Amino acid sequence: MQWETVIGLEIHAQLATRSKIFSSSATAYGAAPNTQANLVDLGYPGVLPVLNGEAVRMAVRFGLSIGARIARHSVFARKNYFYPDLPKGYQISQYELPIVAEGALEIVLDDGTRKRVGITRAHLEEDAGKSLHEGLPGVSGIDLNRAGTPLIEIVSEPDMRSAQEAVAYMKKVHTLVRYLGICDGNMQEGSFRCDANVSVRPKGQEKFGTRAEIKNLNSFRFVEKAINYEVERQIELIESGGKVVQETRLYDPDKGETRSMRSKEEANDYRYFPDPDLLPVVIDDSYIETVRSQLPELPDEKAARFVRDYGLSEYDAGVLTASREFGAFYEDVVQRVGKEPKLCANWVMGDLAAFLNKDNLEIGASKVDAAALAGLVTRIVDATISGKIAKDVFEAMWESGESADAIIEQKGLRQITDTSAIERAIEDVMAKNPGQLADYRSGKDKLFGFFVGQVMKATGGKANPAQLNELLKKKLAG
Amino acid sequence: MAQSLPEPTVAALARGLAAGRYSAVELTRACLARVEAAQPQLNAFITITAEAALAAAAAADAARAAGRAGPLTGVPIAHKDIFCTSDVRTTCGSKMLANFVSPYDATIVSKLAAAGTVNLGKLNMDEFAMGSSNETSHFGPVRNPWDTARVPGGSSGGSAAAVAARIAPAATATDTGGSIRQPAALCGVTGIKPTYGRVSRYGMIAFASSLDQAGLITVSAEDAALLLGAMAGFDPRDSTSVDSPVPDYAAALDAPLAGLRIGLVREFFEKGLDAECEARIREAIAVYEKLGARVQEVSCPNLPLSVPTYYVVAPAECSSNLARFDGVRFGHRCESPRNLTDLYSRSRGEGFGAEVKRRIMTGTYVLSAGYYDAYYLKAQRVRQLISADFARAFESVDLLLGPTSPTTAFEIGAKVDDPITMYLNDIYTIGANLAGLPGMSIPVGFAGGLPVGLQLIGPHFSEARMLNAAHRYQLETDWHLRAPAAFA
Numbered sequence: 001m002q003w004e005t006v007i008g009l010e011i012h013a014q015l016a017t018r019s020k021i022f023s024s025s026a027t028a029y030g031a032a033p034n035t036q037a038n039l040v041d042l043g044y045p046g047v048l049p050v051l052n053g054e055a056v057r058m059a060v061r062f063g064l065s066i067g068a069r070i071a072r073h074s075v076f077a078r079k080n081y082f083y084p085d086l087p088k089g090y091q092i093s094q095y096e097l098p099i100v101a102e103g104a105l106e107i108v109l110d111d112g113t114r115k116r117v118g119i120t121r122a123h124l125e126e127d128a129g130k131s132l133h134e135g136l137p138g139v140s141g142i143d144l145n146r147a148g149t150p151l152i153e154i155v156s157e158p159d160m161r162s163a164q165e166a167v168a169y170m171k172k173v174h175t176l177v178r179y180l181g182i183c184d185g186n187m188q189e190g191s192f193r194c195d196a197n198v199s200v201r202p203k204g205q206e207k208f209g210t211r212a213e214i215k216n217l218n219s220f221r222f223v224e225k226a227i228n229y230e231v232e233r234q235i236e237l238i239e240s241g242g243k244v245v246q247e248t249r250l251y252d253p254d255k256g257e258t259r260s261m262r263s264k265e266e267a268n269d270y271r272y273f274p275d276p277d278l279l280p281v282v283i284d285d286s287y288i289e290t291v292r293s294q295l296p297e298l299p300d301e302k303a304a305r306f307v308r309d310y311g312l313s314e315y316d317a318g319v320l321t322a323s324r325e326f327g328a329f330y331e332d333v334v335q336r337v338g339k340e341p342k343l344c345a346n347w348v349m350g351d352l353a354a355f356l357n358k359d360n361l362e363i364g365a366s367k368v369d370a371a372a373l374a375g376l377v378t379r380i381v382d383a384t385i386s387g388k389i390a391k392d393v394f395e396a397m398w399e400s401g402e403s404a405d406a407i408i409e410q411k412g413l414r415q416i417t418d419t420s421a422i423e424r425a426i427e428d429v430m431a432k433n434p435g436q437l438a439d440y441r442s443g444k445d446k447l448f449g450f451f452v453g454q455v456m457k458a459t460g461g462k463a464n465p466a467q468l469n470e471l472l473k474k475k476l477a478g
Numbered sequence: 479m480a481q482s483l484p485e486p487t488v489a490a491l492a493r494g495l496a497a498g499r500y501s502a503v504e505l506t507r508a509c510l511a512r513v514e515a516a517q518p519q520l521n522a523f524i525t526i527t528a529e530a531a532l533a534a535a536a537a538a539d540a541a542r543a544a545g546r547a548g549p550l551t552g553v554p555i556a557h558k559d560i561f562c563t564s565d566v567r568t569t570c571g572s573k574m575l576a577n578f579v580s581p582y583d584a585t586i587v588s589k590l591a592a593a594g595t596v597n598l599g600k601l602n603m604d605e606f607a608m609g610s611s612n613e614t615s616h617f618g619p620v621r622n623p624w625d626t627a628r629v630p631g632g633s634s635g636g637s638a639a640a641v642a643a644r645i646a647p648a649a650t651a652t653d654t655g656g657s658i659r660q661p662a663a664l665c666g667v668t669g670i671k672p673t674y675g676r677v678s679r680y681g682m683i684a685f686a687s688s689l690d691q692a693g694l695i696t697v698s699a700e701d702a703a704l705l706l707g708a709m710a711g712f713d714p715r716d717s718t719s720v721d722s723p724v725p726d727y728a729a730a731l732d733a734p735l736a737g738l739r740i741g742l743v744r745e746f747f748e749k750g751l752d753a754e755c756e757a758r759i760r761e762a763i764a765v766y767e768k769l770g771a772r773v774q775e776v777s778c779p780n781l782p783l784s785v786p787t788y789y790v791v792a793p794a795e796c797s798s799n800l801a802r803f804d805g806v807r808f809g810h811r812c813e814s815p816r817n818l819t820d821l822y823s824r825s826r827g828e829g830f831g832a833e834v835k836r837r838i839m840t841g842t843y844v845l846s847a848g849y850y851d852a853y854y855l856k857a858q859r860v861r862q863l864i865s866a867d868f869a870r871a872f873e874s875v876d877l878l879l880g881p882t883s884p885t886t887a888f889e890i891g892a893k894v895d896d897p898i899t900m901y902l903n904d905i906y907t908i909g910a911n912l913a914g915l916p917g918m919s920i921p922v923g924f925a926g927g928l929p930v931g932l933q934l935i936g937p938h939f940s941e942a943r944m945l946n947a948a949h950r951y952q953l954e955t956d957w958h959l960r961a962p963a964a965f966a
Contacts, residue, residue, distance in 0.1 A: 043802040046562045046681040048716050078798050082822055089801020271845035276688035276795055278717055
C-alpha cells in the first residue's frame with residue numbers, strides 16, 4: 001500500500017520583549033535561577049497580570065507578515081493544570097479568540113515548486129518555568145525565570161506531506177520571526193521550538209489518520225528525524241494489523257526514536273475559560289496600519305527583488321535572504337562593487353559562507369566584512385587577479401584580517417596582463433616541450449590544456465587566463 | 479466592656495483628632511482596649527496588631543504636629559484578612575495561609591495607610607470569603623454583637639461585628655456575592671460595595687475575580703464616603719480597575735433627594751422575605767418618599783436566576799484562582815510528601831475547609847469538557863440577561879431599593895449542614911455582583927431585636943448618588959447610631 005504522511009506543526013516562538021508578558025520581570029536568558037521572577041511570576045496570593053503591549057505589537061507584526069486576519073477583539077483564557085513549574089496552576093493563553101487567524105506561508109520544495117502552508121492561528125501565551133533535576137539528588141528544583149516569558153504559538157494547517165516539507169516550513173517561520181525582530185530564534189536556548197502532529201493515511205484517502213503529537217522538538221534535524229521515525233512507526237504498526245492511538249510522544253535524540261508520553265485518556269482536561277483578570281485585547285484599524293507601516297521588507301519580497309534587480313536565480317535569492325543579516329551583507333557588497341551582482345552572490349554564498357560555517361560564525365561576526373569582500377571582488381572585476389587567485393587571497397584575508405589589495409601587493413599576485421610577458425612564457429614552454437608541440441600540431445587538440453597548465457605554472461598562476469588562451473592558440477598554430 | 483470610644487463615627491473622630499480633643503495614640507489605645515475586651519466574645523479579629531497600630535498612631539500625631547495631617551490622619555480602622563499586609567500574616571480565614579506573611583501590601587492597604595489611617599489588625603472572615611455566616615473560618619466563627627448566639631453574616635463577618643460593636647470605627651471588606659452588604663445588614667451597620675473596577679483588587683486574595691470588589695463597613699454613609707475617596711481609583715497593577723477620576727463623595731452627601739426616582743424590584747418582594755423585615759423596608763421607603771423621592775415598581779425578571787448563575791460562575795473562577803495554593807511556594811504543605819500528587823492532594827486536602835473544597839469541586843465540574851457549555855457558558859448568558867434587566871430598570875429609575883437579606887441574623891450552626899439554604903441568604907445581593915453594580919446596605923430598624931438592612935443598588939459608578947441617598951436617610955433616622963447594649 002502507498003501511504004501519505006500528513007503533518008501539522010505548532011511552533012512556539014519566544015517573543016523578544018524586554019519584560020515578561022504579564023509582569024515587569026526581565027526575560028534575559030541564563031540568569032541565576034529565580035532571580036528574574038517577581039511576585040506576579042511566582043503566582044503570589046492577590047497579584048494580578050498586566051498585559052505587555054509590546055508582546056501584542058509583535059504578534060500583530062507576525063500576523064501581518066503572513067497575510068493573516070488580525071482579531072479586533074481577542075481574549076486571554078486560562079489553561080488549568082497542576083505542575084510545579086506552573087505557579088498559578090494555570091497558564092494564561094488564548095483559546096477561542098486568538099489574536100491572529102487564517103494566514104499562510106509559501107515554501108519552496110526540492111524540485112523548485114512552491115507550496116502554500118496554511119496557518120490556522122497564532123496566539124499569545126506565557127511560558128512556564130523549568131524543573132531542574134541535574135545536580136539536585138533526591139529533590140526537584142524549580143526555576144521560574146522563564147515563567148511568564150511571552151510566546152507566540154503558531155499553529156499550521158495539516159498541510160505538510162513529508163518531514164522535508166515540515167522542516168522547510170519551520171525554517172521559513174524561523175527566518176520570518178528573526179526578520180521581524182520578534183524572536184531571536186535561538187533553538188538551543190529554547191526560544192524557538194515545535195510540536196509536530198503526525199499521521200499517515202492510504203494515498204488517495206481523504207480522511208486523516210489518527211495522529212500522534214511529538215512534543216518539544218528544538219532543532220530542524222530533530223524535527224526531520226522524529227517525523228521520519230514516527231511515520232515509519234505508524235506505517236509498520238498499521239501494516240502489521242495494529243492501530244495508531246491518539247497520544248503525546250517524546251522524541252529521544254540519543255536513541256533516535258519517539259516514545260509514548262501520555263495517551264488521550266490520560267490527557268489533562270484543561271478547563272479553559274476566559275481569564276477574568278484581563279480585559280479583552282481590542283485593536284483598531286489605525287493600530288494595525290501603524291504596525292504595518294513599521295514592517296521590514298520580508299524575505300519573500302526581498303528574494304523577488306533580488307531576482308528582479310540583480311538577475312539572480314530564485315535559488316540564489318532564496319539562500320541570500322535566509323536571514324536579514326545575510327541579505328544585508330550581500331547588498332552591501334553589491335553596492336560597493338557597483339556591478340556583477342551574480343559574482344558577488346557567488347562569493348557570499350560560496351567562499352564566505354563556507355568559511356563562516358567552518359569557524360561556526362554568524363555573518364555579523366565574519367572575519368571578512370562586506371567592505372573587504374567588495375574590495376576583493378572589485379579586483380576580480382578589474383582583472384587585477386583571477387578568480388582562482390582570489391580564492392587564495394580570500395583565505396589570507398580571513399586569516400590575517402588584511403585587505404585584498406594589501407595581500408595582492410605583499411604576495412605579488414597581480415595578474416600578468418602584459419602581452420609580451422605572456423608571449424615570452426609561451427615561447428619558453430614551447431621550446432622546452434618539442435614533443436608535445438609536435439603532437440599538438442599533428443592533431444592532438446587535447447594537449448592545449450597541457451600548455452595552459454605549463455604557462456600558468458611558469459607565471460605562478462598570474463597570467464590573465466583570457467589573454468593566455470588567445471595568445472597560446474595563436475602561437476601553437478604556428 | 480472597656481470604655482466606649484469618644485465618638486461613634488469616623489467623621490466625628492476625625493473632627494475630634496483635628497480639634498486636638500484626643501491624640502491618635504489615645505484613640506488607638508481606646509480602640510485596642512475594646513478590641514482585646516471583645517475578642518473572647520466576638521472573635522472578630524484573626525490578628526491584632528497593637529504594636530504596629532500604636533506606632534502608626536504616633537506617626538499620625540507627629541504628622542499632625544508637623545502640619546501634614548489629612549482628613550483621615552490618625553483614624554483607626556481594621557482590614558479584612560483577605561487584604562495582603564507585609565507586616566503581619568494574611569490568612570484569608572484559612573488553614574492554608576495560617577502562617578502566610580505577604581511580601582507586599584495590597585493597594586488599598588497602602589492607600590489607606592498613606593491617608594494616615596491606623597490599622598488595628600486583621601479581621602476574621604469566612605474561609606477565602608466563601609460563606610454567608612462567617613462559620614467557615616479556620617479561626618472559628620465570629621459572633622453577632624446583637625446576639626452572640628447568632629452569626630454576623632459573611633463573608634466579612636469580622637468587619638461587620640467589629641464596627642457594630644464599636645471596637646473599630648470602620649473596616650475594609652470585600653463583596654463577591656453580598657459579603658459586605660449581608661453582614662452589614664445582619665449587624666446593623668452601613669456597608670458599601672462599589673462598582674466593579676472602582677477599587678483596586680491588587681493584593682486582595684481572589685475568590686471570583688469577575689465578581690470580587692473591595693469596599694467598606696462603617697457606622698454611617700458619611701464615613702463610607704470619606705474612606706471610599708481614599709481607597710478608590712485606577713491602579714496600573716489591576717487591569718480591571720477603571721481609569722476614571724474619583725468624585726468627591728463627601729461633597730455630594732447633602733444634595734436634596736427631591737425628584738430622586740426610586741425603583742422597587744418586584745421580584746425582591748415576591749417570596750421568601752420575612753414579613754417583619756419587609757415591614758422595616760417599607761417604612762424606610764416611606765422615609766424616602768417623605769424626602770421627595772418618587773417610588774415606582776420595576777421588574778427584573780431574570781433576577782431570580784442570580785443564585786444558580788452565581789453558583790456556577792463563582793466556583794468556576796475560584797477553582798482556578800485557588801490552584802496556586804499547592805504547597806510548593808507558600809502556604810500549608812503536608813508532612814513528608816511521597817511524591818508530587820501526594821504533595822498536592824494532601825496539602826490541599828489538609829489546608830482547605832469543606833466549603834472551599836465544595837466550591838472548588840463544583841467549579842472544576844462546570845468547566846470540564848462536556849459540561850462547559852451547559853453550565854459555565856449558559857451561566858454567562860444568564861449573567862448578560864441579568865445585567866440587561868438592571869440596565870433597563872435604570873432607564874426609568876435612579877436607584878433600586880429593597881431588602882439586603884431575607885431574614886435577620888440566624889443562629890450559629892442553624893444552616894451549616896444545608897449549603898443550599900445558606901446560599902439563599904445572598905439572593906438579593908448577588909445580582910449587583912453579576913452586573914458589576916454598586917450596592918449598599920444601611921440599617922433601617924429591628925425585627926425581633928435584630929437589625930434589618932435596606933439595600934440600595936445604583937447604576938455603574940453612581941456611588942456618589944447612592945451615598946447621598948443613604949446619608950439623607952441617616953440624617954432623618956438614627957438606626958445607624960444604635961449600638962448593641964452589651965458593647966455600649
